[in-house]
Amino acid sequence: MSKSFLALVLLESPATPNMVALAEAVRERHPGLPVDVDGGGEESARRDSPLIRCGNELVAVMAMPAPIPEDPGLWSRTSRTWPQAEAIAARHRGHLIVSVLGQNQPPLPTARLTTAVIGALIATMPQCCAVVWNGKVARPADLWLDLSNQSFAPFPDYPSSLWVDILPFRAEGGIGAVTTGLSAFAGREIQFETHKLPLSTLIDKVDGLAVYLIEHGDVVKDGDTFGSSARERFTVRHENSEQFGDLPVLFCSDSSE
Known part of the structure; x- marks a missing residue:
């Protein structure tokens, strides 16, 4: 059983997140979660760091100036419930890779944290248009923005439809x-x-x-x-x-x- 998740945030045009703004957005959306940009030092260095520290975990956010690999089966499945999916996938031009670092992470806490960070990314980056979760599930960015508010909701109110x-x-x-x-x-x-x-x-x-x-x-x-x-x-x-x-x-x- 896989205990790590890799999420791809699709961008209409390539962009690099401002990690300081991302940390502020995570704090605003999830006030109980301690957050900081890893790396310290000058503001510009912190802003350019690919890592954000949430509690005791590090989350990597890597900007890629290219579309994600093609996966026709994924977008064909997704189009059953999201008719615009294939068109959005075809026109995106960049993406972000988001993942909690570390081995043998428990699945649910890792999914919660990754989802919270992605929601904050979407809140701070208007280029975001879709999210592919772990290569299996694709959803529109506006749905992620909404449901990711429930990242730390108690059972059974998880944003499970994102996963x-x-x-x-x-x-x-x-x-x-x-x-x-x-x-x-x-x-x-x-x-x-x-x-x-x-x-x-x-x-x-x-x-x-x-x-x-x-x-x-x-x-x-x-x-x-x-x-x-x-x-x-x-x-x-x-x-x-x-x-x-x-x-x-x-x-x-x-x-x-």
Whole structure:
């Protein structure tokens, strides 16, 4: 299971962040978080440092004067819920790489901190147009600006939709939904198939289980059950998905209910 995250902030035109302004924006948006630009020294040197210190962690923000590598599959998936995604991806001309430094970082605190810094970047840089989270999930900058205010919200109010995508699909005899991005928190994605539930209810159930796993990690064992009541329990199986290229999933179905 990956315990580090790499976020790419897409820019309409290449730009380098003012790290002093970034630190001020993080403080304003998250007053309880101690923040400083790493490096000390003269104001100009601090402003040019690629590192920002948040609490006990260092976050790197590196400016790249070029588009991100092409990933047609990512933007095709994203366009299902964000129709402008492919057009924005095609016209961006620079990007920022954002990542918490260090090895074996716990996923949830790292995701929270990275998200808080990205929100502050968007607040201080009008060039920001989109964010790609860990190579899996792409979202518009204005959504990031809004939801990143919840970076340190208590369970279950995390901005999890910035980290995990839930994609509906046609399943045999019904519909299904599969996550993308959850494996970084829990080791596997979720694949839930139903022939009883409407799509909105299916998405809600997958989202609820995903947020639980973001909070608790890899705790659902093969054969465990989950549900909102004793009458509504779904068995979870550890499988490699037949529909999605042997992707390791937590497979749930109500076909036997």
